[in-house]
Amino acid sequence: MAQKVLIHGATGETGGDILDGLVADGSFVSPSNPISPHRTQSYQEIAALVRPQSLQKLVTKSLKSRGVKVVVSDLVNQDVEEIADLLAGYDTVISAVATTAQLDQLKLVDAAAKxxxxxxxxxxxxxxxxxxxxxxxxxxxKExxxxxxxxxxxxxxxxxxxxxxxxSFPSLPSGKVSYAFMGDGNTIVADGNAPNLMVDKRDIGRxxxxxxxxxxxxxxRVFLHADVLTQNDIWAIMERKSGEKIEAKHATHDELLAKMHTARAVCMKNPSDPRMRFAAISAEYMVCKYVRQDNNPQNxxxxxxxxxxxxxxxxEPNTFSAFVDELLAGQAKKLYRDKFEFMQKKST
Amino acid sequence: MAQKVLIHGATGETGGDILDGLVADGSFVSPSNPISPHRTQSYQEIAALVRPQSLQKLVTKSLKSRGVKVVVSDLVNQDVEEIADLLAGYDTVISAVATTAQLDQLKLVDAAAKxxxxxxxxxxxxxxxxxxxxxxxxxxxKExxxxxxxxxxxxxxxxxxxxxxxxSFPSLPSGKVSYAFMGDGNTIVADGNAPNLMVDKRDIGRxxxxxxxxxxxxxxRVFLHADVLTQNDIWAIMERKSGEKIEAKHATHDELLAKMHTARAVCMKNPSDPRMRFAAISAEYMVCKYVRQDNNPQNxxxxxxxxxxxxxxxxEPNTFSAFVDELLAGQAKKLYRDKFEFMQKKST
Known part of the structure; x- marks a missing residue:
């Protein structure tokens, strides 16, 4: 079925992967897109909802050069009717927004319904x-x-x-993967055997x-099912492939729960401080993944x-093992780095 | 699969139907039950969780005479561990409690998990x-x-x-169905064409x-799918079968919404008054069924x-039409009447 797709948040970490996945799929790409030879009859259009203040950014300009239509909208200041007018004619709207901007979607949902x-x-x-x-x-x-x-x-x-x-990978003593490290300090929780659903974020788009x-x-509701690994699995893959011995810190379930309760309390006292909020969210993720063990296919x-x-x-989802090869070869990307710098590198 | 089933609320309107349905099914009934010739190898046991203060009631005694095991528990005063000990060994726990007692189930869920x-x-x-x-x-x-x-x-x-x-049926000018009438005053909402999922409450048990x-x-999540009827459908069936012309009052969507907002506000001001609460719940049901139109198979x-x-x-679910035949023949039952009187009649 032909469809026109609009992405809200296409210049962000997840939205960017989704845009890449849609372009790579070939079904959705604009005829003016020079990089997609795969387009089929189900082709129609990919568009990105972009804030007025982002219009002149390099990242927005790069959207246009990839055949992505840019639709300017200001969810904060526009009313539902105005946003609905912009959405009219699209079949699918995909929203991928920052951790701090989830509730901005309320107006987007109202407009999508309209x-x-x-x-x-x-x-x-x-x-x-x-x-x-x-x-x-x-x-x-999100609920x-x-x-x-x-x-x-x-x-x-x-x-x-x-x-x-x-x-989700630990750092190495050699510093070899520090260029892309985003982890929590090589902490193994309890016996390290909690299974967790994991995915290469680029597969989110595909x-x-x-x-x-x-x-x-x-x-x-759909879950993306790539690898299911415990922390011990991850450590074993990293040690085997790197040839390095990784020292781990250890935390108990009770320590994680206590950390979460403290972080929540601090966040409640400082509701407008994004760092406190991020710390509380991170602590809740640790509890869900390793104490409650919610993040697995069975659940x-x-x-x-x-x-x-x-x-x-x-x-065929990318495996964690294949990702580690890429990581050790110095070809992984650190997330959330400055987008301007990122796009400059891409365009040179 | 053999299973032992425990019903919480077996002496109530819905729990009673569920008990009847399980007994009629034949798979669950006690060997001492004289009224079930259908029991199979998947037979095990039906039990009812009953409050200590209800032990001497006729309705509780009638459970025993039907082969239902009575398990005494006081959800309000017992702790989770004590309740869990009572539940241990049951495969399935079914809860059917009064509108006002929904949150009593929190402890029951904790105990069931334990x-x-x-x-x-x-x-x-x-x-x-x-x-x-x-x-x-x-x-x-409930959520x-x-x-x-x-x-x-x-x-x-x-x-x-x-x-x-x-x-869900209107009253008749002749007074013929007043003996079982529980409706809201023969009000048709808007054009009377909102489709609603309906069931004979006895089929809940089956x-x-x-x-x-x-x-x-x-x-x-499972929905019981018997009839889907509009108010106009219901009126037509009642008029055709009774030969009477039914006068209707009319209400608009806006009137129903206004009534709901008022009833909610009154309920908020009188949170401990069950009548105010019941009025607000009823008004919300009207909006869901006739304004929002949530109660249908598609939704x-x-x-x-x-x-x-x-x-x-x-x-084969019982049809509304067949229920109306029963109703006009004087064989329907008025709901929520005094259980003692009801059980007395049953036992004579």
């Missing part, structure tokens, strides 16, 4: 956990968006990805391209998700 | 509506129970039934017996429910 969008993908793309305050910050805000979707009877797909390879073309995923199915392995058995 | 119950059925058995405050009282409390279930990773099935035939024996419904599927028609195509 514009008759055929499928709305709210900003998910994270670990599996249940609603109801277990993840009291980020998941609870508010789901509730708004259901309030409007808006067609949807909720996509969660598990945790990303790119933030799989989202499949999901939005698939009627089986309409009004469903995803229990919570009503369908997995991409059963939906797309032909899709 | 006891390793293999399937917990929270008190659902009502109209379809989304979580998130659309039904700010009853549904929101708190769901969240507690997911918190514990407790296996579950959420069962919703649509609205019941028994509370279908629950199927659902708890079915592995396909584990960790799923149930959208919210992730599976319907019993696709699960059990051989099951």
């Amino acid at each position: 514009a008759g969008i055929k499928r709305f993908i709210p900003c998910g793309f994270t670990s599996i956990s249940p609603p109801g305050g277990v993840m009291s910050l980020i998941r609870t805000e 508010k968006i789901h509730e708004r979707i259901w309030y409007h009877h808006l067609p949807y797909t909720i996509i969660d990805s598990g945790t990303w390879y790119q933030i 799989l989202t391209a499949r999901i939005i073309k698939d009627s089986r995923t309409l009004n469903k 995803a199915r229990y919570l009503g998700y369908i997995g991409t392995r059963e939906l797309y058995p032909d899709f | 006891a390793g119950i293999k399937r917990f059925i929270p008190c659902g058995f009502t109209s379809i509506s989304p979580p998130g405050g659309v039904m700010s009282l009853i549904r929101t409390e 708190k129970i769901h969240e507690r279930i997911w918190y514990h990773h407790l296996p579950y099935t959420i069962i919703d039934s649509g609205t019941w035939y028994q509370i 279908l629950t017996a199927r659902i708890i024996k079915d592995s396909r419904t584990l960790n799923k 149930a599927r959208y919210l992730g429910y599976i319907g019993t028609r696709e699960l059990y195509p051989d099951f």
